[in-house]
Every structure is written in C-alpha cells, then in structure tokens.
Amino acid sequence: MRLSGRFGRFGGCYVPEILVPALEQLEGAFLDAQDDPAFAAELNALLSDYAGRPTPLTRCRNLPPNIYLKREDLLHGGAHKTNQVLGQGLLAKRMGKTRLIAETGAGQHGVATAIVGALLGFETVIYMGAEDVERQQLNVFRMQLMGATVVPVESGGRTLKDAINEALRDWSANFETTHYLLGTAAGPHPFPTMVREFQRIIGREARAQMLDKIGRLPDAVVACVGGGSNAIGLFADFIDDGGVRLIGVEAAGKGLDGVEHGATLIRGRPGILHGAETYLLQDREGQIDDTWSVSAGLDYPGVGPEHSHLKDSGRAEYVGATDDEALAAFKALAENEGILCAFESAHALAHALRLAEEEPDSVILVGLSGRGDKDVAQAQQLIGPSA
Amino acid sequence: MSRYAAMFDRLGAKREAAFGAFLMLGDPGIETCARLLDTVVEGGADMIEVGFPFSDPVADGPVIQAAGQRALAAGVKVGDCFELIAGFRRRHPNVPVGILTYANLVMARGGFARDAAEAGADSLLIADVPTLEIEPFAKQMEQAGIEPVLIAAANTPNAALARVAALSKAYTYCVSRAGITGTHSGGTFDATLPAKLRELGAPPPVFGFGISRPEHVRQAIEAGAAGVISGSAIVDCAARGGDVAALVRSLKDATRNDSSPQ
Numbered sequence: 001m002r003l004s005g006r007f008g009r010f011g012g013c014y015v016p017e018i019l020v021p022a023l024e025q026l027e028g029a030f031l032d033a034q035d036d037p038a039f040a041a042e043l044n045a046l047l048s049d050y051a052g053r054p055t056p057l058t059r060c061r062n063l064p065p066n067i068y069l070k071r072e073d074l075l076h077g078g079a080h081k082t083n084q085v086l087g088q089g090l091l092a093k094r095m096g097k098t099r100l101i102a103e104t105g106a107g108q109h110g111v112a113t114a115i116v117g118a119l120l121g122f123e124t125v126i127y128m129g130a131e132d133v134e135r136q137q138l139n140v141f142r143m144q145l146m147g148a149t150v151v152p153v154e155s156g157g158r159t160l161k162d163a164i165n166e167a168l169r170d171w172s173a174n175f176e177t178t179h180y181l182l183g184t185a186a187g188p189h190p191f192p193t194m195v196r197e198f199q200r201i202i203g204r205e206a207r208a209q210m211l212d213k214i215g216r217l218p219d220a221v222v223a224c225v226g227g228g229s230n231a232i233g234l235f236a237d238f239i240d241d242g243g244v245r246l247i248g249v250e251a252a253g254k255g256l257d258g259v260e261h262g263a264t265l266i267r268g269r270p271g272i273l274h275g276a277e278t279y280l281l282q283d284r285e286g287q288i289d290d291t292w293s294v295s296a297g298l299d300y301p302g303v304g305p306e307h308s309h310l311k312d313s314g315r316a317e318y319v320g321a322t323d324d325e326a327l328a329a330f331k332a333l334a335e336n337e338g339i340l341c342a343f344e345s346a347h348a349l350a351h352a353l354r355l356a357e358e359e360p361d362s363v364i365l366v367g368l369s370g371r372g373d374k375d376v377a378q379a380q381q382l383i384g385p386s387a
Numbered sequence: 388m389s390r391y392a393a394m395f396d397r398l399g400a401k402r403e404a405a406f407g408a409f410l411m412l413g414d415p416g417i418e419t420c421a422r423l424l425d426t427v428v429e430g431g432a433d434m435i436e437v438g439f440p441f442s443d444p445v446a447d448g449p450v451i452q453a454a455g456q457r458a459l460a461a462g463v464k465v466g467d468c469f470e471l472i473a474g475f476r477r478r479h480p481n482v483p484v485g486i487l488t489y490a491n492l493v494m495a496r497g498g499f500a501r502d503a504a505e506a507g508a509d510s511l512l513i514a515d516v517p518t519l520e521i522e523p524f525a526k527q528m529e530q531a532g533i534e535p536v537l538i539a540a541a542n543t544p545n546a547a548l549a550r551v552a553a554l555s556k557a558y559t560y561c562v563s564r565a566g567i568t569g570t571h572s573g574g575t576f577d578a579t580l581p582a583k584l585r586e587l588g589a590p591p592p593v594f595g596f597g598i599s600r601p602e603h604v605r606q607a608i609e610a611g612a613a614g615v616i617s618g619s620a621i622v623d624c625a626a627r628g629g630d631v632a633a634l635v636r637s638l639k640d641a642t643r644n645d646s647s648p649q
Binding site for chain 2: 285
C-alpha cells in the first residue's frame with residue numbers, strides 16, 4: 001500500500017490476505033486517477049451533465065431561516081450516493097473490471113450502483129438484507145429496471161451488515177473481474193479515503209455557496225451518520241475551518257438508553273469489523289450487535305473510521321436523533337418547505353431544528369443527503385394517512 | 388519442540404501428510420461439541436482446528452457461518468470455547484490445536500492469546516488480519532507462546548509471501564483458490580505455492596480450502612502440501628447427524644502415501 005490508510009488509530013486494512021492484492025490494485029488506480037487530469041475531467045463532466053451538479057443551497061423560508069439545506073436530494077438518483085458511484089465506476093473501467101457488486105441498506109446505494117452499471121455498461125449485482133428488501137420494495141424494483149440483479153441476504157440480522165458480509169464473500173471469489181463498489185466511507189483502506197474524496201464535492205460546493213450567499217462560513221455543519229459518507233463529504237472542506245462546528249447525527253432509534261438504535265459513535269467502543277478499526281456497537285465479548293433505526297441507511301453497527309478519529313480528536317461532535325424526532329423533522333420539512341427528504345436526512349434536520357431553537361443567531365448548514373420518495377410508504381404507515 | 392513440529396516429524400517419518408479437522412466450538416452445544424472433538428481424533432485427525440463463533444464471519448461460507456450462529460444461539464461464550472479447548476487438552480495431550488477466529492474477538496478480550504495458551508491451544512489464525520496488520524497481534528502471540536498462522540494465497544505477491552514465511556510458525560495456511568470456506572468446490576491445487584513457501588523457509592504448507600473428499604486430499608498432497616484441513620465437509624456432516632468418524636477416516640486414509648494412485 002502507498003498510503004497508511006489510518007485516521008489516528010482508526011482505519012487500516014483488516015481483510016483476509018486474499019483480498020489484499022485487490023485493495024492494492026484499487027489504491028493504485030485511485031491514486032493514479034487523482035493525478036490524471038483526464039479522469040477529473042471525465043468525472044466532472046458526468047457530475048454536471050449527467051448528475052446535475054452543482055446542487056442548490058436552499059435557505060429555509062418557514063422553518064428557522066438560519067438553516068441552510070445542501071440539496072443532495074436533487075442530485076440524479078435522489079441522494080448524494082451518485083457522486084461517489086460515478087467516481088468508482090470510472091475507476092472500475094480504468095482497472096478493466098466488467099462486473100460491479102455492491103451492498104445496500106435503504107437501497108439508495110444499490111440504486112446508485114445500478115445507475116452507474118447501466119450508464120457505464122457493467123454487469124451489476126446488489127446484495128441487500130432480506131428485511132431491507134421487504135421494507136424498500138420500490139428501490140428493489142428501481143434497481144431491477146436498470147438491469148441490476150438484487151440478491152436478498154437471509155443470513156444474520158438480514159440487514160446492511162449481512163449484505164456487506166455477502167458482498168465481501170463474492171468479491172473474495174471474483175475480484176479479478178469484479179469491482180466491489182462499497183457504498184460508504186467505511187471498510188478497508190482505500191475505501192474510506194477514496195469515498196471521502198469522491199464525496200468532498202458536497203462540502204466544497206456548500207462552502208463556496210455559503211461564502212457567496214452570506215459572505216461567511218456557517219457556525220455549524222450538521223449531517224446524518226450511518227456509515228458516514230455524506231457527513232464526511234460535507235465535513236471534509238470544513239475540517240480546517242476551526243470556528244465551524246461539525247456535528248454528526250446518529251440514529252438514536254427508540255432511544256439511546258435501550259439497545260434499539262444505531263448510535264455507533266455515541267454508544268459503541270472501538271473494534272475491528274468489515275475491514276477497519278473503528279467504533280462498533282458490540283457486546284462485551286466483541287460480538288456485533290443488531291441495530292435499529294426507522295431509516296435503513298442508518299441501521300448499521302459500524303461507522304467510517306475517519307468519524308471515529310474526528311470524535312476522539314474532538315474536531316467533530318456526534319449526537320443522536322430518535323425515530324420520533326426524525327419523523328417530526330421529516331413532517332416539518334414537508335409541511336413548511338415543500339420538501340420530502342429521506343428519513344436519514346431527517347435525523348440531521350431534527351438536530352438542526354433543536355440547535356436553531358437554542359441558538360437563533362447561528363448559521364446552520366444541513367446536509368440534506370437524499371429525497372424521501374423511498375420512505376413515503378413507510379411514512380404513511382407511521383404517521384397515518386390523515387396526518 | 389512444539390506439538391506441530393513433533394507431529395510433522397512423526398508423520399514425515401511415515402511419509403504421511405497431516406490431516407486437520409475443523410470444528411466450530413460450541414456447535415451445536417458445548418457437550419456435543421466436546422464429543423465431536425474426540426470423535427474426529429478417533430477417526431484419525433492429526434491436528435484440530437477450532438473456530439470461535441463470531442457474529443460476522445466474512446471469510447466463511449454458509450456452512451461454517453451457520454455453525455457459528457448455532458453456537459451463539461446456544462449461548463456459547465468465548466470463555467466456554469477456551470474451556471472446551473482445555474478439556475480437549477486434558478484428554479489429548481499431544482494433538483495440536485489451532486484457533487481460527489476474527490480480529491474483533493481477539494481485540495475485545497485483553498489477553499486472548501494468553502488465555503489461548505493457558506487453555507492449551509498451540510496456534511492462532513485471525514482470518515481478517517493480513518500480514519499488513521499482523522504486527523501487534525503477532526507480538527501478543529509471541530509473548531503468550533502461541534504460534535501465529537498466516538494465510539498464503541495463490542495471488543499473494545512475493546514480498547508478502549516472504550513476510551508470511553517469516554511470521555508463520557506452526558504451519559502456513561495455503562489458499563489455492565479465490566473465495567471462502569465451503570464444500571461446494573473441490574480443489575485445483577497450485578503446486579507453485581508450496582514450492583515458493585518451502586524456498587522461503589516457511590513452516591509446512593497446509594491447504595485449507597476445498598477439501599471435502601479423499602481425491603481433494605490426494606490432489607493437495609501431490610501439489611506439495613504437508614497437510615490439509617477439512618472444515619465445511621466435517622461441520623456439515625455433523626450438522627446432518629452423519630458418521631463424522633467415518634468421514635474423517637476416509638480423508639485421513641488419503642494422506643497416506645500408499646493410498647495415492649500411481
């Protein structure tokens with residue numbers, strides 16, 4: 001490996017020996033591409049002409065007007081995921097791979113991978129926990145419409161972490177032809193670094209848009225954290241701006257005092273899972289806990305290793321929003337601003353609304369990471385049709 | 388002399404390869420597992436490899452994952468696994484015992500290697516720790532007197548193979564094909580890997596994936612293996628209530644030189 005792949009003590013490359021050459025090849029291709037202006041040009045053209053970048057920065061009109069929304073929900077595909085799948089798709093082409101595999105939780109990353117598979121001509125296989133397949137059937141159909149094969153994973157808790165296990169197994173057997181298009185800034189090196197770099201554009205645009213609109217940086221930048229790719233993408237260009245608070249919002253599920261949540265950084269402790277040393281929700285012996293969130297995308301017992309480092313170094317803070325708080329924020333955004341956001345993003349908004357109440361004078365930038373179409377049926381069940 | 392070295396010497400003198408039987412500790416429960424450990428030795432296993440059940444076994448196929456889930460569902464704890472090893476050690480003082488597990492279990496228990504040594508285990512292979520990340524773990528094992536086992540794959544670059552050779556002590560776990568543990572695919576065993584490892588002075592090469600039938604054992608030995616480990620086939624046989632001793636006997640018989648087809 002050419003880079004250490006460490007963020008403080010966290011990160012690394014904890015995979016079976018047989019996968020190391022595949023990760024070394026990927027790191028090499030990524031670093032070479034970073035130095036290749038033609039790669040950047042091709043990626044930037046896709047991001048603007050195909051995906052619709054730059055995404056707008058929207059100031060709230062009826063919710064507290066000190067809240068600004070970075071509108072990744074308006075990106076093609078409906079979430080920030082598209083940024084990095086285009087990057088990884090081009091890299092996979094560069095490496096001569098013909099097949100893409102991916103894991104997905106809510107289905108957002110699966111849809112994004114299916115998009116790039118169709119666009120760039122890959123055979124595409126998506127692993128999805130069987131429980132997630134049931135709760136996200138529309139996304140399953142979207143993937144299938146774009147030519148991807150969706151494999152429901154019945155093992156373990158039948159959610160995201162089980163899908164990751166299955167994708168890793170497939171990759172172990174097929175890495176010569178197959179690129180594992182990991183969906184978040186987690187996993188073994190070089191994924192956390194690579195995905196951050198492909199998502200960095202969220203914060204880079206938002207930072208410039210804030211300066212352009214109000215002539216100064218926000219006081220706080222707030223993003224939801226499951227694996228943590230939208231948060232790290234939004235945070236990356238603000239890390240050196242010492243006066244800007246970086247706040248990650250985890251799924252507090254049914255409450256942080258119980259076990260039904262996905263608040264890895266708040267309630268977990270360091271361990272090694274899915275390729276990296278990072279905070280994990282685990283029992284005393286190191287068995288990984290099953291997690292809970294109303295939002296499938298935050299229902300994960302690990303987290304990207306750079307967030308673990310940002311927590312321990314104190315540069316970022318991590319707080320929770322419960323299912324109920326997220327649903328209330330989801331509803332408030334719909335009623336007041338005419339925007340249906342993803343349940344994931346609603347966690348970030350829930351905290352921003354709390355913050356706006358406490359500090360009405362501070363400027364708050366919220367990563368609105370995805371749109372809520374995928375969650376409308378679930379919202380109808382939870383809120384009720386006459387709400 | 389370590390139990391592994393003594394075993395390889397003894398078998399080498401008879402021109403036999405070593406047969407290792409893998410079982411998941413605590414599957415399907417503690418007492419049955421203890422009996423199964425004895426059964427595979429009675430069937431002729433020269434060494435025992437044992438898994439510690441882990442919630443997220445990414446390097447294992449469905450058969451061994453299911454075995455781990457049965458053990459966890461039965462409430463088996465890491466401490467129970469060490470007790471199973473200690474009990475086996477009292478009954479079988481000379482049979483080498485290797486632990487196969489995952490990094491998070493080792494990390495979560497301060498002194499995992501020491502506890503393994505005290506229970507009477509001989510080696511430790513951590514499936515998700517490649518040579519890149521092995522150093523702190525290898526140090527812990529060395530201090531505890533546990534022999535590290537690393538994986539050498541057909542695609543492992545020469546520089547990494549040299550590190551595998553230098554760091555592995557008990558044996559070298561060879562993976563001749565891509566993939567995960569499982570009975571579905573029998574071996575094509577690449578003879579260049581054991582040859583390279585011998586040249587690098589690595590401990591004896593043992594093939595660990597794709598061994599479910601006597602012909603796989605013979606093919607692995609023809610490719611230069613000093614031993615083989617069969618996992619999924621044995622675990623599957625036990626789970627279906629099959630004759631585990633007979634399966635082990637048939638696989639062990641294939642390690643004897645005179646059983647090779649000429």
